Amino acid sequence: MSLLIDLLQAALLLSGVVMFAAGTLGLLRFPDTYCRIHALTKADNLGLGLIIAGLMLSAGSVLLVFKLLLIWLLVMLASALSGHLVAWEGDAQGMDAASGDLPSSGNAAQDSAERER
Amino acid sequence: MSNLYILCIILLLITLLVGLIRVWRGPRSADRILSAQLFGTTGVAILLLLAELQSQSAARDAALVLSLLAALATVAFVSRVWSNARHQAREAEHEPSD
Amino acid sequence: MGNVHQEIRQMESRHWHDKAVPALQRFLLALLVWWILSNDLIGSVWIGIPTALLVGWVSLKLAPPGRYRLRLLALPHFCLYFITVSVIAGLDILQRTLSPSLPLQPGMLDLQIDLPEGQPLWLFMITISLMPGTLSVNRQSDSSIRLHCLDTSNNPQDDAKALEHRIQTLYGLRTSNS
Numbered sequence: 451m452s453l454l455i456d457l458l459q460a461a462l463l464l465s466g467v468v469m470f471a472a473g474t475l476g477l478l479r480f481p482d483t484y485c486r487i488h489a490l491t492k493a494d495n496l497g498l499g500l501i502i503a504g505l506m507l508s509a510g511s512v513l514l515v516f517k518l519l520l521i522w523l524l525v526m527l528a529s530a531l532s533g534h535l536v537a538w539e540g541d542a543q544g545m546d547a548a549s550g551d552l553p554s555s556g557n558a559a560q561d562s563a564e565r566e567r
Numbered sequence: 568m569s570n571l572y573i574l575c576i577i578l579l580l581i582t583l584l585v586g587l588i589r590v591w592r593g594p595r596s597a598d599r600i601l602s603a604q605l606f607g608t609t610g611v612a613i614l615l616l617l618a619e620l621q622s623q624s625a626a627r628d629a630a631l632v633l634s635l636l637a638a639l640a641t642v643a644f645v646s647r648v649w650s651n652a653r654h655q656a657r658e659a660e661h662e663p664s665d
Numbered sequence: 666m667g668n669v670h671q672e673i674r675q676m677e678s679r680h681w682h683d684k685a686v687p688a689l690q691r692f693l694l695a696l697l698v699w700w701i702l703s704n705d706l707i708g709s710v711w712i713g714i715p716t717a718l719l720v721g722w723v724s725l726k727l728a729p730p731g732r733y734r735l736r737l738l739a740l741p742h743f744c745l746y747f748i749t750v751s752v753i754a755g756l757d758i759l760q761r762t763l764s765p766s767l768p769l770q771p772g773m774l775d776l777q778i779d780l781p782e783g784q785p786l787w788l789f790m791i792t793i794s795l796m797p798g799t800l801s802v803n804r805q806s807d808s809s810i811r812l813h814c815l816d817t818s819n820n821p822q823d824d825a826k827a828l829e830h831r832i833q834t835l836y837g838l839r840t841s842n843s
Binding site for chain 3: 468469472473475476479480481482484485487488489491492493495496497499513516517520526527530531533534537538540541542547548
Binding site: 477486494495497502521529536 | 571572575578579582583585586588589595597598600601602603604605607608609611612615616619627630631634635637638641642645649650653
């Protein structure tokens with residue numbers, strides 16, 4: 451029984467790591483800012499959820515389980531909100547949905563300056 | 568079991584370091600601030616594993632604080648830095664001499 | 666006119682009750698969080714209870730209770746749905762990042778969402794960002810919501826509508842027979 455729980459924990463923790471790797475890979479491979487936000491928020495939240503589920507198996511006390519759940523909830527809220535904020539500001543600046551380019555009129559100089567920085 | 572924790576921590580640290588490439592390459596500051604979010608979530612996972620590995624419950628409190636700080640960094644960036652750039656660009660647009 | 670006065674009187678008669686119940690709820694919630702964070706409620710009760718009182722008061726000032734109350738009975742079902750959907754979302758990202766051709770068809774989608782301001786709409790905005798292929802971007806002036814979709818060919822509006830129905834059920838805004 452204990453072996454079974456250990457195996458389950460190992461599976462959960464390692465698949466959590468895989469999800470984090472997918473998030474990072476998405477951050478690097480996806481073509482524009484919006485898509486990168488998608489990769490980060492979704493993959494990392496599932497990754498953290500899996501790791502927390504794995505840690506819960508060896509938590510030993512109900513209070514610790516609640517604490518881990520609280521941390522997950524908070525991280526989820528924080529990352530969904532920050533992803534939303536970055537997307538919101540991108541949209542406000544007129545960042546194109548398909549290519550992720552900022553409009554060329556008006557703040558092209560600012561855009562290229564930012565790209566070079 | 569502790570070997571598994573160490574393995575997971577090392578792998579997570581590697582994904583974190585690889586994620587830094589996005590900070591380096593950008594191209595926009597918005598792409599760079601995304602790595603604050605990456606550090607928030609991955610850092611929380613690493614701290615939780617460390618807490619379990621070393622039986623240090625204080626690391627869990629640090630994880631909580633880290634997640635809040637990462638979110639605050641993004642909020643501060645969007646509301647202060649990035650949207651300021653937008654307003655400045657708009658002002659420059661309204662001045663015909665520029 | 667008389668109707669309005671009657672409504673105001675009704676609101677005044679429920680005034681006391683309407684203030685006490687949310688205040689008590691928030692105090693208990695803050696105390697629960699304190700208990701979870703401190704690991705030891707009894708030992709730190711002298712700091713915990715004043716802090717919980719303060720937190721409850723501040724949260725009432727900053728975020729006054731809305732008109733819409735969560736149905737606690739519908740909550741487990743919603744949580745289960747949410748967990749399923751976020752697992753699918755993560756696997757979706759995994760599959761897209763690992764495939765060499767990078768199958769993305771990003772685009773914006775403006776969607777009319779029938780949810781009231783406040784808690785229900787916020788819950789929608791947060792949850793939709795964690796669902797497969799959608800990210801909440803903005804609330805347009807005509808009360809529609811702008812979503813960024815990873816794959817516009819994948820009917821993302823169906824997922825959004827499904828979530829809208831779930832949240833309506835969660836807040837008791839629709840009859841739950843469907």
